[in-house]
Amino acid sequence: MRHFSKINTASVTVLILNSWVVANAAKRSTSDPVTTQAEGAPVLWREPVDIASRNLYYGPGGATHVPSGSFTFEQEDMNGSNPKFDVADQDSVEWRVKLGEEARPEVVASRLIWAVGYFANEDYFMPVLHVQNMLRLKRGQNLVSPDGTVHNVRLKRHLKGHKKIGMWSWADNPFTNTRELYGLRVLMAVINNWDLKDSNNSIYQTRGDHPEQQYVVSDLGSSFGSAGLNWFEKGNLEDYSRSKLIAKRSPEFIDFNVPSAPRVNVFINVAETVRRLKLCWLGHHIPVADVRWIASLLAQLSPEQIRDAFRAANYSPGQVETYSRVLEQRIAALGQL
16 A cells, blocks of 8 residues: 555656646757757758668668678767767778667667658667677676677667767757658657657768758667656567557647656656656647658558568567567558548
8 A cells, every 4th residue: 555655646746747847848958959060951851762662671771881790899988878889890980889778679760760761870780799809898898798799789880971060959950840850759659769858869960062960869779668768678569569659639739648757667766757757748749740741651661671670670570570560550540640
């Protein structure tokens, strides 16, 4: 009974906080989004004329950029919540290695958003990676074997002439009230990416004859699990299968259930609960016309393409099939709105 009362108290607290957050959610971010001089136009989405033929097994990097050969440790990256470090391959190409439970869902998510025209990192999943001159990590050392072997990791390719120049805010950016931004918010709900804090968004500067600033959701690792923050697990198939996509609808607008309020195990951390509740607005008040637009793009993906995206992350055949069916059901539900 005492445990039940604690949960009820926490739930009431969250409801009160949620009321306050809804009224203050869309305030402008206080962070400076761009840290250096930008060149060219800002771009969020580019029309994909070849959705049905895009290879979701290899993703935006294609088969030619699949990581292979030897890798040498360079440095540990202390940003974010997951352990990461940089390596260079035998051709001096640099890669960022992410360890832990976000590796698989991030690989899948990068392929799906790229397939419908959004920019995405060149991510690849490697079941086994051998790293030479591996140094001791401050985070994730328990995931590294004495010989420098790590398992089930994501490798992100660093592209030449493609430099990160800052971050962008969901509430304040050049694409506010466009169908492309609304479509991206719908995509985040479809894949259950609840970790939509601004620090997970990057602006990449490309140079050359046609320079531009590419706006990217650069951290997609909290996808394909629960609809809100859960400290105990990410990328959980049961959570994804059981979660509710649509919270409320009207003739003109749709409210999605992602991102939702954090799980009960987060309530004790009031500051984190408030931060997460401030993100809930991102799934709300999406114009039906824009939902239908992104649904029409997703509907062009074949069942085989969708399964290839999950195969690329080395999920088991059973997981591939279940994840794919849930995703297909969500896409179909959008198309019926």
